[in-house]
Amino acid sequence: MRGARKAAIVGGGVIGGGWAARFLLNGWDVAVFDPDPEAERKIGEVLANARRSLPSLYDRALPPEGRLSFHDDLAEAVTDTHWVQESVPERLDLKHAVHADLTRFAPEMAVIGSSTSGFKPSDLAREGASVIVAHPFNPVYLLPLVELVGAADHRARASAILREVGMFPLNIRHEIDAHIADRLLEAVWRESLWLVQDDVATTQEIDEAIRMGFGLRWAQMGLFETYRIAGGEAGMAHFMAQFGPALRWPWTKLTDVPDLTQELVDQIAAQSDAQSGHMSIRELERLRDDNLVGILRTLKRSQSGAGATITAHEAALPAPLTVRRRVPQSWADAQGRVSEAQVLRLAAQAQDRLRQVVGCDVAGGVADWGLAARETALCHTHGLSAGDNVSVDTHVVRADGIDLRLRHRIAKDDGTLCATVESGLVHVDLATGAPCFPPQAVAARLRQMAGVPAVPPDAPSTGQRPG
Incomplete structure (x- = not known):
């Protein structure tokens, strides 16, 4: 950056x-x-x-x-x-x-x-x-x-x-x-005004139609890709042939605009108050933001839509050995507290970062080796809440042959220790799942981080399995 x-x-x-x-x-x-x-x-x-x-x-x-x-x-x-x-x-x-x-x-x-x-x-x-x-x-x-x-x-x-x-x-x-986008939005808005004007639907019913149906599809695929799927195995050409003629039917009033009379404005305002008036604007904003974070993080996992943009931006952020991040709202329960499973998730992220640092991943040129967990011990000292800024410091406790022991120290920005996680791991051959010695370069880096003297020249060669 x-x-x-x-x-x-x-x-x-x-x-x-x-x-x-x-x-x-x-x-x-x-x-x-x-x-x-x-x-x-x-x-x-x-x-x-x-x-x-x-x-x-x-x-x-x-x-x-x-x-x-x-x-x-x-x-x-x-x-x-x-x-x-x-x-x-x-x-x-x-x-x-x-x-x-x-x-x-x-x-x-x-x-x-x-x-x-x-x-x-x-x-x-x-x-x-x-x-x-x-x-x-x-x-x-x-x-x-x-x-x-x-x-x-x-x-x-x-x-x-x-x-x-x-x-x-x-x-x-x-x-x-x-x-582009506002022209599309106006088409939906214009037709929605007619639906209210003609007493076909209320503001809440129109919103339900969007958020319970095509709105969910649009977040990940947009319009044309959604319709491509609707065409089945024959694809978009079949969809257009099947549903294209319907465009000539008088389903919508997109060429007309209802008069925004005071009566219509009052009707829409009253329906909107009945729909959402129990929450303040700030409460609605926070609800919207929490929902968007959850949706966007899901899209991030699948690299769909806006998720790919977030991943690309994140890749440009500094990636030190120590994990530093904000605890997302989606990790918390109704009281805002973070469960043990999410604390272990933080430790797993720190462990993944360690693999990158020592070169034990595909990017490091080591595609056939990995780490498998043998045991994990969690010690709580202070709870985490949604919105906390945390760091996870990872220490290599032991790097001995096929075995690796890590200690993750999870703390808030103010230094408050929240938890420690001890992980017992074993190096494995990903092709067979069998325990194996790590590549020499990986082993040397881990031993250095653990403060262990260099591996002697007659140590097992890369890829040798324990007897």
Whole structure:
């Protein structure tokens, strides 16, 4: 990872606060410009949610947080910045005024991105500003997608930076109103308004149709890949032949928009209050974030959808011998406590890291050897909770022939010892499952870590099994 760099956030609402959190928690310094006297409080609340959820996506620690500052002067805020993100309200006259100042004050090589959900780059640059569309999705600190529209060289620089902070830049080659994702969202939104207007469904029934059905499929496969499967063995061509004619049937009202009369607005608001009014917005945000972390971690395991983006970002994070990470919400019970099984999971991650360090894995050129557990002993001293920052220090207690004994010390950031795990392991030939001596290079590194003298020259050669 590179040293700390600086991002400037212009407009500190929900989206601007999410951008600030995304950069800050990935080690960037962040300067915020927003005349709203409540901006610092609002961004502080967004950051609290981000600190609770984003680190839980990863099995490595994110970089140390950057420095957050608030400014009354725009020129001061954008000084020495590498990225400037404008997230002011969707008024073209306001954006023109802001972009003119940003183009004048920001460093020449800084990327100036606009969070606009609808305006095209040609709209934004009509008065000569240098700006591209960098349209994210809420919550910005968790959802990786950013739609990039604008000059190719600016998009290339923006893509590199966004990947560095764990996002997925979608480069849109041709500008169009509302870009790609919001055009799709509007189609669903428009039809949903008609369903409420015509008393076919309530807001809750529409949400249930999405989250209990196709929403789950879309999270991992999107639209076209989902329909490819629906075509069976014959694939997409069969699906199109079978269901394509239905597009001519008058199922939807996508070409019409219902009048947003006060009666319809009141109806939708009342139904929404009945659906979710028992929870505050902050409670709903935390519920959303916890669910997203669980879904994204599942996608990460299968390398599907956004999971692959998280894995690629995690691979670029430092990987010291000591495991450092945040305990995710999904590891905790209803009281927020972490079970013994999850504590052992931490020890297993530290053990996997040790294998990488000594070269006992495929990446180290040792594809035929592994470690099998003989015994594991867990000693609890202090409980872990969801959200705790922990480190796992691994010590090689004994490295003797085919046997290996490790001690994992699990502690919180403040030094509180939470648990120790002792593991008795044996080197095995993965092809046969039989115990075997480790490769000489692996054995030498383990003995060195255990403080044992070097192996004598007449020691068993690599691959020899014990008699």
